[in-house]
Amino acid sequence: MKTLIAFGILLFIGLVGSIKLFNKIKVTSCFAYILYSGTIYVFFGLIVGENGFNLISKDIIHQLAPLINFSLGWVGFIFGFQFEIKYLKRIPKNWYLTLPFIYLTSFFTIVLFSFITFNYIFNGLVQTIEIALGMSLVLAILLSESSVSFISWASKFLKKEFLGIRICFFISAINNLIPIILTGVIFSLYRYIPASNIISLNAPQNILPHFFIQLMIGILSGFFIFYLVKKIINKLEISAVLFGTIFFISGLSSMFHFSPLFVSMLCGVIFSNLTHRHSYFIRILNPTEKPIYIIFLIFLSLKKAMFNKYIIFIAIFLLLVKFLSKLFTFKSLNKTKLSPFNISPYFSYILLPISSIAPAILLDLLCSYPQHSSSIAQGIFIIALIISEIFSPLGIRLLKIRSKND
Numbered sequence: 001m002k003t004l005i006a007f008g009i010l011l012f013i014g015l016v017g018s019i020k021l022f023n024k025i026k027v028t029s030c031f032a033y034i035l036y037s038g039t040i041y042v043f044f045g046l047i048v049g050e051n052g053f054n055l056i057s058k059d060i061i062h063q064l065a066p067l068i069n070f071s072l073g074w075v076g077f078i079f080g081f082q083f084e085i086k087y088l089k090r091i092p093k094n095w096y097l098t099l100p101f102i103y104l105t106s107f108f109t110i111v112l113f114s115f116i117t118f119n120y121i122f123n124g125l126v127q128t129i130e131i132a133l134g135m136s137l138v139l140a141i142l143l144s145e146s147s148v149s150f151i152s153w154a155s156k157f158l159k160k161e162f163l164g165i166r167i168c169f170f171i172s173a174i175n176n177l178i179p180i181i182l183t184g185v186i187f188s189l190y191r192y193i194p195a196s197n198i199i200s201l202n203a204p205q206n207i208l209p210h211f212f213i214q215l216m217i218g219i220l221s222g223f224f225i226f227y228l229v230k231k232i233i234n235k236l237e238i239s240a241v242l243f244g245t246i247f248f249i250s251g252l253s254s255m256f257h258f259s260p261l262f263v264s265m266l267c268g269v270i271f272s273n274l275t276h277r278h279s280y281f282i283r284i285l286n287p288t289e290k291p292i293y294i295i296f297l298i299f300l301s302l303k304k305a306m307f308n309k310y311i312i313f314i315a316i317f318l319l320l321v322k323f324l325s326k327l328f329t330f331k332s333l334n335k336t337k338l339s340p341f342n343i344s345p346y347f348s349y350i351l352l353p354i355s356s357i358a359p360a361i362l363l364d365l366l367c368s369y370p371q372h373s374s375s376i377a378q379g380i381f382i383i384a385l386i387i388s389e390i391f392s393p394l395g396i397r398l399l400k401i402r403s404k405n406d
Helices: 002-017 030-037 040-048 058-063 065-081 093-121 129-143 148-157 162-189 204-229 235-255 260-274 278-302 309-334 345-351 358-368 372-405
Strands: 190-193 198-201
Touching: 002 040, 002 278, 030 148, 030 372, 040 278, 040 372, 058 065, 065 162, 065 235, 065 260, 065 278, 065 358, 093 129, 093 162, 093 309, 129 162, 129 198, 129 309, 129 358, 129 372, 148 162, 148 345, 148 372, 162 190, 162 204, 162 260, 162 345, 162 358, 204 235, 204 260, 235 260, 235 278, 260 358, 278 358, 278 372, 309 345, 309 372, 345 372, 358 372
Parallel strands: none
Antiparallel strands: 190 198
C-alpha cells in the first residue's frame, strides 16, 4: 500500500510540476530558475528520502525499481527518436568534425582530475583501482553534460547571438548522446556482485560480446516496433504498443544487466529512421518527457548519498575544471582555420548546466551498481547540479557582457 501511495504522489507531482517546467520566465534570478528548471524537486527528494525524514524508505524505493527501469527506457527511446538522418543532414559537416574535440577535451580532463581526487581523498573507501577508474568515468560522463533545456530557456535572452545559440544546441544534443553510449560501455566493462557488494571488471573475453548483445537488442527492437505500429493510426493503440514494448525492453535489459537507457536509445534511433510519420510520433512522445524528468530528479536524491566537506570541494573543483576546459576548447578552436565555431569562447557559460539526460544516466548507474562508492558519485553530482543551476542565470548575464566586449 505504501508503495502505491508513493507511486501516486510521484506521478501527481511529475504531472503537475511539468506544467511550468522550463517556462519562458522574464527574470534571470537563480531562485526563479531553480523553481522553473525542476531543480526544486531535488530538494524535495532530499527531504522525504533517506537523506531526510525517510518518508519514502529504502524498501519502497526498491519496490519502485520497475517504474525507474521503464522510465529510463522511455526517456532513452524519446532521446534516440530525435536522431533522424534527414535532420542530421541539415547540420554542416565540419561541425561534426569539430565536435569530438569539444567533448573529449572536457571528458578526459574530468577523468584525470576526478580520478586523482577520488583516489587521494577516498583512498580508504575505494578498494581497487578499477572501481576508482569506473567512478571517475561516471563523474566525467555526468559533469561533462550540457542541458539542452537550459539553452532553450536562455536563448530568449540572447536573440542577437543566433549562430552561437544554434551551435550550443547542437553541441548539447550530441553531448547527451556520447554519455549514453559510454554508459552502455560501462555496463559491458563492469559487473556488480551483490553477495560481496563490490564492483569488478568483466572478464576481457566477455566485454565485446556483452556490448554487442546490447547493440543487437536495441537495433532489433527498433525494427520490431516499426512493424508493430506500421499500420496503426489510433493514438491510444500506438501508445499501448510503445509502452508495452519499451517496458519489455527495459525489463529484459535489467534482467541481463544491460543499460535500459542505452538499449532503448538505440531502439529509438532505428525506429526514428524507419518511420515516415516522424512528426506524428513526436506529438505522442514529447508530452511524457517532462513528468518523467521530474520523477528522475526526485529519485536522484531519494537514495542515501554521501555529503561532507570533501564532496562539496570535489563538486566545485570538477565544475571549475569543466568550465575551464570548455573555455580553453572554444578559444583554441577559434584560432584554427578549420573551426566553424568562430564565436565568443564565453558561450561556454551556457554549456555549464548538467541537467537534461544526466539524472537518467546517474539513476541507470545507481540502480545497477548500488555500491558504497556510488553514493560518493551521487553526492558529488547532486552538489554539482545545485551549484551549476544556481549560477547558470548569472552565466547568461556574463555572456552578454563578454560578447559586447569581444
